[in-house]
Amino acid sequence: xxxxxxxxxxxxxxxxxxxxxxxxxxxxxxxxxxxxxxxxxxxxxxxxxxxxxxxxxxxxxxxxxxxxxxxxxxxxxxxxxxxxxxxxxxxxxxxxxxxxxxxxxxxxxxxxxxxxxxxxxxxxxxxxxxxxxxxxxxxxxxxxxxxxxxxxxxxxxxxxxxxxxxxxxxxxxxxxxxxxxxxxxxxxxxxxxxxxxxxxxxxxxxxxxxxxxxxxxxxxxxxxxxxxxxxxxxxxxxxxxxxxxxxxxxxxxxxxxxxxxxxxxxxxxxxxxxxxxxxxxxxxxxxxxxxxxxxxxxxxxxxxxxxxxxxxxxxxxxxxxxxxxxxxxxxxxxxxxxxxxxxxxxxxxxxxxxxxxxxxxxxxxxxxxxxxxxxxxxxxxxxxxxxxxxxxxxxxxxxxxxxxxxxxxxxxxxxxxxxxxxxxxxxxxxxxxxxxxxxxxxxxxxxxxxxxxxxxxxxxxxxxxxxxxxxxxxxxxxxxxxxxxxxxxxxxxxxxxxxxxxxxxxxxxxxxxxxxxxxxxxxxxxxxxxxxxxxxxxxxxxxxxxxxxxxxxxxxxxxxxxxxxxxxxxxxxxxxxxxxxxxxxxxxxxxxxxxxxxxxxxxxxxxxx
Numbered sequence: 001x002x003x004x005x006x007x008x009x010x011x012x013x014x015x016x017x018x019x020x021x022x023x024x025x026x027x028x029x030x031x032x033x034x035x036x037x038x039x040x041x042x043x044x045x046x047x048x049x050x051x052x053x054x055x056x057x058x059x060x061x062x063x064x065x066x067x068x069x070x071x072x073x074x075x076x077x078x079x080x081x082x083x084x085x086x087x088x089x090x091x092x093x094x095x096x097x098x099x100x101x102x103x104x105x106x107x108x109x110x111x112x113x114x115x116x117x118x119x120x121x122x123x124x125x126x127x128x129x130x131x132x133x134x135x136x137x138x139x140x141x142x143x144x145x146x147x148x149x150x151x152x153x154x155x156x157x158x159x160x161x162x163x164x165x166x167x168x169x170x171x172x173x174x175x176x177x178x179x180x181x182x183x184x185x186x187x188x189x190x191x192x193x194x195x196x197x198x199x200x201x202x203x204x205x206x207x208x209x210x211x212x213x214x215x216x217x218x219x220x221x222x223x224x225x226x227x228x229x230x231x232x233x234x235x236x237x238x239x240x241x242x243x244x245x246x247x248x249x250x251x252x253x254x255x256x257x258x259x260x261x262x263x264x265x266x267x268x269x270x271x272x273x274x275x276x277x278x279x280x281x282x283x284x285x286x287x288x289x290x291x292x293x294x295x296x297x298x299x300x301x302x303x304x305x306x307x308x309x310x311x312x313x314x315x316x317x318x319x320x321x322x323x324x325x326x327x328x329x330x331x332x333x334x335x336x337x338x339x340x341x342x343x344x345x346x347x348x349x350x351x352x353x354x355x356x357x358x359x360x361x362x363x364x365x366x367x368x369x370x371x372x373x374x375x376x377x378x379x380x381x382x383x384x385x386x387x388x389x390x391x392x393x394x395x396x397x398x399x400x401x402x403x404x405x406x407x408x409x410x411x412x413x414x415x416x417x418x419x420x421x422x423x424x425x426x427x428x429x430x431x432x433x434x435x436x437x438x439x440x441x442x443x444x445x446x447x448x449x450x451x452x453x454x455x456x457x458x459x460x461x462x463x464x465x466x467x468x469x470x471x472x473x474x475x476x477x478x479x480x481x482x483x484x485x486x487x488x489x490x491x492x493x494x495x496x497x498x499x500x501x502x503x504x505x506x507x508x509x510x511x512x513x514x515x516x517x518x519x520x521x522x523x524x525x526x527x528x529x530x531x532x533x534x535x536x537x538x539x540x541x542x543x544x545x546x547x548x549x550x551x552x553x554x555x556x557x558x559x560x561x562x563x564x565x566x567x568x569x570x571x572x573x574x575x576x577x578x579x580x581x582x583x584x585x586x587x588x589x590x591x592x593x594x595x596x597x598x599x600x601x602x603x604x605x606x607x608x609x
Contacts, residue, residue: 029557036440036553043447050454055446058461058535059104059118061405063398067129069113069388079111087388088113091129104532113388116396118459126393135285135379136261137321138278139214139328140337140349144243146273158365160325160338160350162358213279214327214335218264219243230255239264239277248272256344267339269346276346278339282324285342287317291379293372296364307367309376311360318359328352340379347378404462412469419476427483429567430576433558434479441475441550445543460539463532467539474518475547479555481514482507483576486559491582496571500563504556511551519544 047053056062071079071087084107091113092105104116115129210217219240227233232252233242246252248268259265261281268275289312296308313321328336329352339349350363367375416438423431445468452458485507489499522541526534562568571578 029560032553032557036549039549039553040444040447043444043451046451047447047454050451052454053450055449056453056457056459057118057398058459058464059116059396060462060532061398061402061460062118063396064116064118065121065126065393066396067115067117067126067393068108068391069115069129070391071111072389081110084111084113091115095125095129112391126390129388129390134261135288135340135342136281137283137285137324138265138281138339138341139212139324140276140334140339141214141216141218141264141279142240142243142277143334144246144275144277146248146268146271146275158348158350158363158367160352160356160361160363161354162356162361210279212327213282213324214331215279216335218279219277221264224259224263226255226258239266242266243275243277246275248275253344258344265341265344267341267344267346269349274346274349276334276339276349278341278346283313283317283320285379287313287320288379289314289317291376293367293369293376296362306364307369307372309363309367309372309379311363311379313359313361315359318357321359321361322355322357325352325354325356329354342378348375405465408462408465408469412465412472415469415472419472423476423479426576428574428576429572430483430559430562433555433562434476434483436558437479437550437555438472438475440554441471441543441546444546444550445471448542448546449539458538461532461535464535464539467536468543470540471543471547474515474544475550477514478511478547478551481510482551482555482559485510487577487582490571490577490579491584493579493584496563496569496577497560499577500560504560508552508556512548515544515548 069091071084088105088107092103095103095105095115095117103118104114106114106116108114117125210221220238222235223233223237223239223242227237227242228235230251232255233245243266246266246268253268256265256267261284263280265278266275267278291309291311293307293309295303296306298304324338328338330336333351336352337349338352339346341347348363350365363375419438420431420435423434425431427434449458449460449464453460482504486499486503489503490496492499494502519541522537522544526537526541529537566572568575568577571580573581
């Protein structure tokens, strides 16, 4: 039967059942709360595994150590601004690679560099700052037993070979093909077992006499004047003799780090269990574009289960590396080894088993995941445009930071109190959901920051605390958007359960877009900023994600459950969802074939009259 225009629509007996079928299943809020519980259990489990229940604090809150570094230059050369900036970037990367978070690396004047590290950094981290110098590749001429015995963590000598799926066993033609000079000169006949290849060194090296950097004649050369000046050797001592008397001490290492690139040098392995006589530099650290560690792969691209360190070189480095490895692959132990030196030490000296001509190489040799990463980081961040010496090393007091933290906590508490007060005045009992949601968000943030401190060495600085305080407003904004949407639906005359579902469907999109914009701003700020601003951006982004989780998994499910209670469902005046207080309409058309609860009540009253 048709309905006259303007007359109230009736509801047939099947309509309520269809409407009920479209509603969210009663178990949905409970599933969301169960998901939130799983997130909390995962965070608590991660923290329990690390056994650290307090977040790590940054330099300004905990204190730490401040080291001032001064460039060390030789030959009367000067240090320019670009070199200092490059050094700052490399030192910052090196400190970050050691797992130290919230460290600050800045310049002091035109030359000096200040490194501020939170907490109590290890001696190894501090030494890596003060002994920064060039990373070079040198051929091994001879070896001797070091002063310290024991198993090297790298199991020297390692093996260097073609990287990954590009592996290929060197053929006879590859081993005997002509090799060009490392400076890009003309080719010459391949080396034989009795004579190494000529024309593989720049002209500066040829003036010294030996044919190439692997020539044993380097051992009979008189030592450089730097060894004599330091009182380590006499003026008539040869490098072979120096190799025997060399001691693996910091003073010897300091002299080794100052030897020119076109001269041989005697160094110790990093562990001190081996001494090496090395030829002149043949590949510079600046030619190494990347170094990383991971599982080694075979020719088919499958992982072998062995940890390897992968190297990549630029065009000039590729040519020099190819020339060197063609020569070294034909020599006998230990002269088939190619040492990598930093700070007057050899950090690795792998065997060369084949010519490496692709500009990529892989070092294997019993690495663990930790030792492989350590070598890769040393290679990646090992080359500095100059050496440095430590001028001062002072412990920083956290007193000022503690005072700032106290004031920051007070400010945060005041802001939180004002949000709670506003919520209770504006939303009455519904405001308690805001309070509970803020407490859940605070607990999740604390657990996340604590876990990140244990797993990723994240440190909470004052700037990070500021980001957490700002997050209170972001979180409260999400609740206000949701509650106002629900109240709008109640004003339109919808029953509360329908108002919650409809209001959430509309508010959810707004909340997601708002949080997405906040998170994008945090990401951009983190990428483009430095130092303390990064900490603010990180915590802002973290709390934005947590806000989204809390609204989805806690706030909405709790409101949906409360809507089923008599107190909220019947619109008690103290619930914050009283239709009369909100000015709900008495009669509203709610869509095709549907009427609101107010329409039903009015129709019932008219029928009884």
